[in-house]
Amino acid sequence: MAATNEQGLLQIATIIEQHQSLPGAMLPILHAIQDDLSFIPSNALPLIAKALNVSKAEVHGVISFYHHFRSEKPGTHVIEVCRGESCQAMGSRALEQNIKQRLAIDYHQTSKDRQYTLEPVYCLGNCACSPAMRIGDDIHGELDQQKFEQILESLNTYSLELK
Amino acid sequence: MNHSPSADSSMPLAARKIYVSLDTTARSKGSDNIATQVDKILSSQPDLAATLVRNGSRGMFWLEPLLEINTAKGRVAYGPVTPKDVSDIINQQCFDDVVEHPLCLGFTEELPWFKSQQRLTFARVGIIDPIDxxxxxxxxxxxxxxxxxxxxxxxxxxxxxxxxxxxxxxxxxxxxxxxxxxxxxxxxxxxxxxxxxxxxxxxxxxxxxxxxxxxxxxxxxxxxxxxxxxxxxxxxxxxxxxxxxxxxxxxxxxxxxxxxxxxxxxxxxxxxxxxxxxxxxxxxxxxxxxxxxxxxxxxxxxxxxxxxxxxxxxxxxxxxxxxxxxxxxxxxxxxxxxxxxxDFGMGRSRGTLPIQLAGNIAQGGLVELAFGITLNELLQQYGNGCKSKRAMRSVQVGGPLGAYLPAEQWHTALDYEEFASIGAVLGHGGIVAFDDTVDMAAQARFAMEFCEVESCGKCTPCRIGSVRGVEVIDKIISTDNDEQQRQDSVNLLHDLCDTMEFGSLCAMGGMTPFPVRSALKYFPDDFLPQPSTEKAQ
CATH class of the missing domain: 3.40.50.11540 (NADH-ubiquinone oxidoreductase 51kDa subunit)
Incomplete structure (x- = not known):
């Protein structure tokens, strides 16, 4: 598990303070931390445990139970490819192999240049236009290799503009 | 031709609206780009005096991005629209009646796919501004x-x-x-x-x-x-x-x-x-x-x-x-x-069910109807067959824990009891169609794999049974085993399915056997050892 720096810890402390009085505050806190820092750093665990009056093991147990929560910093773009049956019916099995090859990574891995993290997802609710994937909050449908390449290209253009 | 509001227009200016959906699937097909284009045109041509509304989707996803313009006689639909079509459509449509345009579909609510539905729960979806x-x-x-x-x-x-x-x-x-x-x-x-x-x-x-x-x-x-x-x-x-x-x-x-x-x-x-x-x-x-x-x-x-x-x-x-x-x-x-x-429905299934047509289907989307329509009617009349234009071979109803149904069962009416009587479930009303390239052994294997990934781990039959399920299916389709070994593995798979069904607290372990057994029962040939990769997708 990766840790964060002083600045990150300050952000985490603020998040905990904002959410800890909610009933069932654990998931809202974890979501807020991951939204801000892109992952849940290991040194956040003692702070969350203390605030919610549970053990660190319980916090770890929750983080490790849910596919969405990450303990390592992901690449710039998290690409979630749907593996659901509806997408399979539209050729996602071949597509996911091609995507893995194209990015030279398997699921749960990050590319060497730290640009992409590839994750499986089980349904994005876009099943009338399968196959689907999600990047950030954008859902893409009716994917094929060509459309995937176009989307990848647009991501690169965007990140270059930012620099 | 620029349309400008004139005295003969029967539509009051305030009511002139152009609708582009903000639904996830509509957006995945580019509706945001259409909306941006509409915005651009409306601000550069203030004389149009129309406003853009981001509505939900009508659920006819093969027609998204759909653009609708209200007229004195009802909303007129255009779709699927690309950004370069927008200017033409807006300037040609007169807010009074349907006009000739290659993308014009006529009045939305007169489209047979939409008109024949019984939308009680979805009565306003695709019609109103969702947050207003x-x-x-x-x-x-x-x-x-x-x-x-x-x-x-x-x-x-x-x-x-x-x-x-x-x-x-x-x-x-x-x-x-x-x-x-x-x-x-x-x-x-x-x-x-x-x-x-x-x-x-x-x-x-x-x-x-x-x-x-x-x-x-x-x-x-x-x-x-x-x-x-x-x-x-x-x-x-x-x-x-x-x-x-x-x-x-x-x-x-x-x-x-x-x-x-x-x-x-x-x-x-x-x-x-x-x-x-x-x-x-x-x-x-x-x-x-x-x-x-x-x-x-x-x-x-x-x-x-x-x-x-x-x-x-x-x-x-x-x-x-x-x-x-x-x-x-x-x-x-x-x-x-x-x-x-x-008053809607049949037997003990009362009211309507929002049915979702998905997977390899030409006209995917949402159909809300009273219980009682058959799968065949849905797949053909509404779905219009496979999107790949190939023969449809199997459908899975009710999600990853639902049975796979072969063509001979598509006469079944959508009704909780009717489905239970053929060992299937209606679930949340999702129907996923597969064409004839599907490998049903691979689908059965995936059902076990999915259970392995998503099991909460509390019940042993679900947590471990799913792992064993994948292994046993691999043995069944392997070319390394003789017929006796293969038959033993099939028997073992049935036994494992029983253990999962009766030994799990919830539907995850308890129903994962549904897709597995139905695939094995209705598509046994797919489980024969296949040295060639012809069928594998």
């Missing part, structure tokens, strides 16, 4: 709540019982009976929890409703609160639905500002507070007890029942846990009466 309270009210919104405020809790529960509504999440338990159990608990902190963890592949009705008419869900939850004496509601939404989250939060904020949520709703002595909580990518949290654990901030481990959540639910308090569609059907029941809802 006034628009909601002007289309019949909050009538159910107004009626509910004049009734006693027992009268409300009786109305829901009378409607025959059964849980639309998949288990089909009578909603009114669930509510009665919570109402009968002594006065204390009670909760209404909406299960919006729509994880089944091939389903998107909850998402469409939350994006297209979130206020009907809010209204349904308030009525549920009045019925059982609960003043706090939670919508447990899956994290895979960012757009639904965004829209729900805005709708809740607007409903609160208009006095429908918070203290003293509509000036009454009742209070109801509502909050959206996000899941975190766990299919099992669609199971109600696992969902409650998750809401409490724990791992989503399934609880043993009893105690029922209606008696000891969220934080140990009496809790109504209902699916999005169940709760969103309640306002209709309270505005039109339980009997009116019960």
């Amino acid at each position: 309270v006034d628009d909601y009210i002007s289309h019949g919104g909050f009538v159910g709540l107004t009626n509910a405020l004049a009734k006693t809790p027992q009268q409300l529960v009786d109305e829901v019982k009378d409607s025959g509504l059964r849980g639309r999440g998949g288990a089909a338990f009578p909603t009114g009976i669930k509510w009665q159990t919570v109402l009968d608990e002594p006065e204390q902190q009670k909760y209404i929890v909406c299960n919006a963890d729509e994880g089944d592949s091939g389903t998107f009705a909850d998402r469409m409703l939350m994006e297209g008419d979130p206020l009907v869900l809010v209204e349904g939850m308030i009525i549920a609160g009045l019925s059982v004496g609960a003043n706090q509601g939670y919508i447990y939404l899956r994290s895979e639905y960012p757009q639904a989250q965004h829209i729900l939060n805005q709708a809740i904020k607007n409903a609160k500002a208009a006095g429908y949520l918070g203290e003293n709703i509509c000036g009454s002595e009742h209070s109801f507070h509502l909050e959206v909580r996000l899941g975190a990518g766990a299919y099992i949290c669609g199971e109600e007890t696992s969902l409650l654990e998750s809401l409490e901030g724990k791992r989503g481990l399934v609880r043993a029942k009893p105690p029922l959540p209606a008696i000891e639910g969220l934080f140990g308090q009496p809790t109504v846990v209902n699916n999005v569609i169940s709760l969103a059907s309640v306002p209709y029941i309270l505005s039109h009466g339980g009997a009116s809802y019960r």
Whole structure:
């Protein structure tokens, strides 16, 4: 598990303070931390445990139970490819192999240049236009290799503009 | 040709509207680019005097991005539209009647696919501005709540019982009976929890409703609160639905500002507070007890029942846990009466079911109809066959835990009991079609693999059985084994399925055998060792 720096810890402390009085505050806190820092750093665990009056093991147990929560910093773009049956019916099995090859990574891995993290997802609710994937909050449908390449290209253009 | 408003136009200027959907699937097909283009044209041609409305989707996804323009005679539809078509369409359409245009589909509500539906729960989806309270009210919104405020809790529960509504999440338990159990608990902190963890592949009705008419869900939850004496509601939404989250939060904020949520709703002595909580990518949290654990901030481990959540639910308090569609059907029941809802349907399946056509289907989307239509009618008349234009070979109904059905079973009517009688489930009404390139052994293997990934781990038959299931299916299709070894593995798989079905607390382990057994039973040839990769996709 990766840790964060002083600045990150300050952000985490603020998040905990904002959410800890909610009933069932654990998931809202974890979501807020991951939204801000892109992952849940290991040194956040003692702070969350203390605030919610549970053990660190319980916090770890929750983080490790849910596919969405990450303990390592992901690449710039998290690409979630749907593996659901509806997408399979539209050729996602071949597509996911091609995507893995194209990015030279398997699921749960990050590319060497730290640009992409590839994750499986089980349904994005876009099943009338399968196959689907999600990047950030954008859902893409009716994917094929060509459309995937176009989307990848647009991501690169965007990140270059930012620099 | 530029259209400019003139004296002969019968449409008042204020009512000129152009609709482009903000639904996730419409956006995945580029509706945001269409909306941007419409905006650009409307601001550069102020004489058009029209406004852009981002609505939900009509559910005809093969026609998205759909652009609609209201006219004196109804909304005219164009689709699928590309950004370069927009200028032509807007300048040609006269706000009076249908005009000639290659993309013009005619009046939206006259399209046979749409017109033949019985939209009760989805009555406003694709029509109104989802977060506009006034628009909601002007289309019949909050009538159910107004009626509910004049009734006693027992009268409300009786109305829901009378409607025959059964849980639309998949288990089909009578909603009114669930509510009665919570109402009968002594006065204390009670909760209404909406299960919006729509994880089944091939389903998107909850998402469409939350994006297209979130206020009907809010209204349904308030009525549920009045019925059982609960003043706090939670919508447990899956994290895979960012757009639904965004829209729900805005709708809740607007409903609160208009006095429908918070203290003293509509000036009454009742209070109801509502909050959206996000899941975190766990299919099992669609199971109600696992969902409650998750809401409490724990791992989503399934609880043993009893105690029922209606008696000891969220934080140990009496809790109504209902699916999005169940709760969103309640306002209709309270505005039109339980009997009116019960008049739709067949047998013990009353009312309508929002059916989702997905997978390899030419016309995918949402069809709301009374129970009783057959699978064949849906797949052919509405779905128009496979998108790949190949022969359809198999359909999976009811999500990853639903059986795979061969063509000879497609005459089955959509009805909970009819489906149960053929060893299948209707579930949440999702139908995934596969063409003749499908490898059913691979689908059976995936069912086990999915269970392995998503099992909460509490019950051994589910946690370990799924791993063994993948291994055994691999042995069955392997070319390394002789016929006797293969037959032994098939027997072992049946035995394993029995153990999972009878030895698991919830449907995850208990129903994973459904797709596996049905694939094995109806498509046995796919499980024969196949040295060539011809069939493998």
